Amino acid sequence: MFDTVGISYIEFPDAKRSWLRRMHHEFWRFNALSRQLEPEVWLSLHDISPRVTVRRQVVYCHNPSPFYRPRLREALWEPKFFLFTLFYRYLYRINIHANDLVVVQQDWIREAFKRMYGVRHVVVAHPVAGQVPKQGEEVSFERPEVFLYPALPRVFKNFEVLCEAAEILYRRKGPAFEVHLTLSGSESRYAAYLKRRFADLPVVRFIGLQTKEQMQQQYKEASMIVFPSRLETWGLPISEAKGLGKPLLVADLPYAHETVGAYDRVSFFDPVAADQLADLMEAHLRGTLHHRPHEQPSIAQPFAANWDELLRLVVGEPGSSVSCQL
Known part of the structure; x- marks a missing residue:
């Protein structure tokens, strides 16, 4: 009480x-x-x-x-x-x-x-942002680099476009990266479909629901946060990643532009275009991805x-x- x-x-x-x-x-x-x-x-x-x-x-x-x-x-x-x-x-x-x-x-x-x-x-x-946990020292990546999508397996979260992009990128680059998804495959019919469809893809890891401490470690180890959700009132992982200074790949939708606000480490993609997302992920791996500074949209x-x-x-x-x- x-x-x-x-x-x-x-x-x-x-x-x-x-x-x-x-x-x-x-x-x-x-x-x-x-x-x-x-x-x-x-x-x-x-x-x-x-x-x-x-x-x-x-x-x-x-x-x-x-x-x-x-x-x-x-x-x-x-x-x-x-x-x-x-x-x-x-x-x-x-x-x-x-x-x-x-x-x-x-x-x-x-x-x-x-x-x-x-x-x-x-x-x-x-939403008024709270304190963002200290990230500590940056993790040194020798490969594979980690693309993290922290979300519960709801259908509008659009996990499949990231998995399809990973499939495309794996054919191009092999095991040079990993995609971490915070689901196990047992949560729902949708989660079971994702596990069944992409479990054999070596670069996709189903890491399951994470504790707060585990999530902080996931953020720390990730080289990039991907957020392809098709529906949000806000999208808290975007704010969390931004607070940690992480580079972002985000669905090109109105909610995402408003949540990202003023930030210079973000690129946007069509949330139904897996090939476009794969291109951005590949550019990140090559070190040739150049983000454009994003300004806070004007709110009436x-x-x-x-x-x-x-x-x-x-x-x-x-x-x-x-x-x-x-």
């Missing part, structure tokens, strides 16, 4: 036992609670816009799945995710216009909310660059001190 001065906690341990219980809390129980507490601001931190009686209501939406269009094979690999995208698409819509403000992490998601739900009051709030207002700016927008009155229910 947390113990923070000025903060009171009310727990609902049964709320996540099922979606029916979750909906009951969001649309019935919280309304009674709002009348009891009479807060001035109600900030929901997990996507759903509850039915509450309050002066100012705000929701933080961090799940991008409603805006993803799964390919047929992805629906077969992970049918629950396919159904989840449809479910969340309508879940977001429920009571969304009751909010005075919707908070998202990136500009492309703001535009998606405006387009799909007709929401107008949307603020972009970039309202935009919160830190926690203080975000809380002022949530409250709605600069400098005000109000009671807030999260």
